[in-house]
Amino acid sequence: MNADSNPDAAVGTAAALKPLLEAAGVTLQYKTREHLVTATYRVSFDVYPGDRFVLLGPSGCGKSTLLKAAGGYLAPVEGEMRLKGQRITRPGPDRMMVFQEFDQLLPWKTVLQNVVFALEASGRLSGAAAHERAMHYIDKVHLGKFADRHPHTLSGGMKQRVAIARGMAMEPDVLLMDEPFAALDALTRRQMQDELMQLWEDTHFTVLFVTHSIPEAVRIGNRILLLSPHPGQVKAELESDGTDPVDAASGRRLSDRIHGMLFSEAAGPEAQGEAAHA
Numbered sequence: 001m002n003a004d005s006n007p008d009a010a011v012g013t014a015a016a017l018k019p020l021l022e023a024a025g026v027t028l029q030y031k032t033r034e035h036l037v038t039a040t041y042r043v044s045f046d047v048y049p050g051d052r053f054v055l056l057g058p059s060g061c062g063k064s065t066l067l068k069a070a071g072g073y074l075a076p077v078e079g080e081m082r083l084k085g086q087r088i089t090r091p092g093p094d095r096m097m098v099f100q101e102f103d104q105l106l107p108w109k110t111v112l113q114n115v116v117f118a119l120e121a122s123g124r125l126s127g128a129a130a131h132e133r134a135m136h137y138i139d140k141v142h143l144g145k146f147a148d149r150h151p152h153t154l155s156g157g158m159k160q161r162v163a164i165a166r167g168m169a170m171e172p173d174v175l176l177m178d179e180p181f182a183a184l185d186a187l188t189r190r191q192m193q194d195e196l197m198q199l200w201e202d203t204h205f206t207v208l209f210v211t212h213s214i215p216e217a218v219r220i221g222n223r224i225l226l227l228s229p230h231p232g233q234v235k236a237e238l239e240s241d242g243t244d245p246v247d248a249a250s251g252r253r254l255s256d257r258i259h260g261m262l263f264s265e266a267a268g269p270e271a272q273g274e275a276a277h278a
């Protein structure tokens with residue numbers, strides 16, 4: 001894989017040639033008292049600057065676990081995760097996480113205070129500079145009028161916008177998003193997907209986005225990694241331009257091909273062919 005496979009990267013810049021985030025043969029396990037659960041097995045992928053890189057796979061295939069490893073919350077038992085070439089060993093403000101749950105905000109703080117708190121607690125910014133940065137991103141997610149509200153007075157979609165503003169305000173190297181729209185109603189989900197794409201058009205941030213929705217993956221991702229069921233292994237990597245185009249060779253839409261690959265028992269000939277293209 002190389003930067004040529006990433007149409008959205010700033011073509012020709014040196015930074016675009018190097019992966020920002022790498023998973024290199026990453027096996028992740030959970031050890032409980034009775035069990036050893038292998039969540040992912042030797043998963044590799046490279047995320048380039050400006051990528052909207054989607055991890056797509058069935059429930060339990062280790063998507064959230066991979067995100068935790070990228071966040072530095074879980075160490076691989078084999079392989080490694082690297083950010084800008086450095087092995088990831090701990091969490092840091094260079095990787096901000098946005099979760100699915102609506103309760104990820106501090107309930108006793110206002111919208112503005114939630115974002116400012118993240119900036120100040122991490123040492124990123126303080127005082128007036130933190131306020132200014134926070135308001136900039138709160139405006140970007142169209143919540144300027146709600147800056148002084150507390151989370152319990154907001155809708156689910158608004159809370160998710162605050163969480164996204166908080167993540168973006170930190171200006172991390174990579175924004176890690178774990179099914180951030182999964183708990184929203186279909187209309188709001190669609191609107192939030194559009195808004196995320198608008199934000200991306202604005203700032204070309206790098207995002208590692210987890211979903212188990214094929215339409216969401218096709219809309220959000222410029223690159224999509226398909227993972228097999230438990231333990232998660234890479235099935236294929238595909239490119240997407242958001243339009244769900246019909247493939248000339250197979251006559252099928254991208255989303256239909258993904259569906260076929262995800263639900264085939266083993267990686268069949270088509271999946272292998274896709275993997276070879278990717």
Ligand SMILES: Nc1ncnc2c1ncn2[C@@H]1O[C@H](COP(=O)(O)OP(=O)(O)OP(=O)(O)O)[C@@H](O)[C@H]1O
Pocket residue numbers: 030031032037038039057058059060061062063064065066212230
């Ligand atoms: N804290 C934990 N302790 C033990 N096993 C865990 C733990 N968290 C996850 N697992 C197991 O690891 C595997 C991968 O879980 P993970 O949450 O990463 O899946 P996922 O792909 O995010 O699924 P979903 O789409 O349902 O969110 C599953 O078999 C799960 O049961």
Ligand SMILES: [Mg+2]
Pocket residue numbers: 063064065178
């Ligand atoms: Mg998950």
